[in-house]
Amino acid sequence: MQYNQRLWSYAVGMDLDAVRTFVAAADAGRFQDAAAELAITQQAVSKRIAALERHLGVRLFTRTPRGVRPTIDGQAFLPHARELLRVAERAGASLRTGSRPLRVDVIASRGAGSGLMRGFHRAHPEIDLDVVWLLGIDTAVAAIRSGEIDASFRAVAAPGRPLPEDIEAVRVLDEPLQLLTGPAHALAGARSVSLAELAGHRIWMPGLVPGTEWAAYYDDLVAEFGLTIEATGPNFGSDALLDTIADTPALATFMGEQTLPRLPLGTAPAVRTAGHGLRRIPVTDPTPVYPHSLLWHRDNPHPALSSLRAYLATTSAGHDATGTWTPGWVIPR
Secondary structure (H helix, E strand, O other): OOHHHHHHHOOOOOOHHHHHHHHHHHHHOOHHHHHHHHOOOHHHHHHHHHHHHHHHOOOOEEEEOOEEEEOHHHHHHHHHHHHHHHHHHHHHHHHOOOOOOEEEEOOOOOOHHHHHHHHHHHHOOOOOEEEEOOOOHHHHHHHHHHOOOOEEEEOOOOOOOOOOOOEEEEEEEEEEEEEEEOOOOOOOOOOOEEHHHHOOOEEEOOOOOOOOHHHHHHHHHHHHHOOEEEOOOOOOOHHHHHHHHHHOOOEEEEEEOOOOOOOOOOOOOOOOOOOOOOEEEEEEOOEEEEEEEEEEEOOOOOHHHHHHHHHHHHHOOOOOOOOEEOOOOOOOO
16 A cells, blocks of 8 residues: 555644644544543544545544544554654754753864863753864854854954854953973973074974964964964874874974863873873963853853853953963954
8 A cells, every 4th residue: 555655745744733633533532532632622623633634635534433433544644643743742852941952062072162061061960961073163153053052162253254143252261372392392391482482493283274263363373473383284183293293303283271181291291102201381471372262142042051151150260361362353351
């Protein structure tokens, strides 16, 4: 029989109230009892069933002296009708306030945004979280506006790319940059290094993607302080970057103070590859800080979003501190 394929071809746009009425009548065996269960009139039950039969192109019930019973087509449709109602219930439940996880974009699993979310999770273990990683602020803003995510950690707003009016943003963390070197680098023994002293040294950052906000940040840093930042070669991830920096005396890289791996200053930490001997060296005069902001949609009703914002307000400190540098396009505190 072809009714199964035909019934499902009509499922899109089907009146769920009519489907619910059909299931109630099939279970009760009488339109009158179905009407009482649904708190509608018996005439309304008859109209809904008739409309559903027209939509599907089949008869669903046979009348009997004691009420109604499903026809062979009605019996075939009944389990699918129950599934339609279950799917509709699950879909509705997923959208109810507080019933779905808070979805937040943190750019990278080892970045400061990820660390902030780990702290939030420890402070609020009762809140379900989904953490995602999106590339570029345009992608993140589009995901916020479509409802794919609830919030994102970004540096905003890059030159000529203002945020849409429906996107809110607040600066939550200024993360100092530090210089990461191998043990044989000329600056490996320094207790600190000024930006002026870095002129002429090769700073390798293969993760810089043109068009991203972090690429705009480093473009301004290079232009203002005359640094040499190289983004050549494929980006094989942080472990490969550490291997190269550790083994190449001519190369160094920038890494945020709260970005993994968390290396003690001037020491050889225990990282994936034994014997790295990597050094983290504070950068001064001024200290470049990477400004992390939280973005969200103005009309987002997720209750956990306000909890996240309140938590971040307690951890924020030191914006635009004396002796630090950020690009002029960064949003103020």
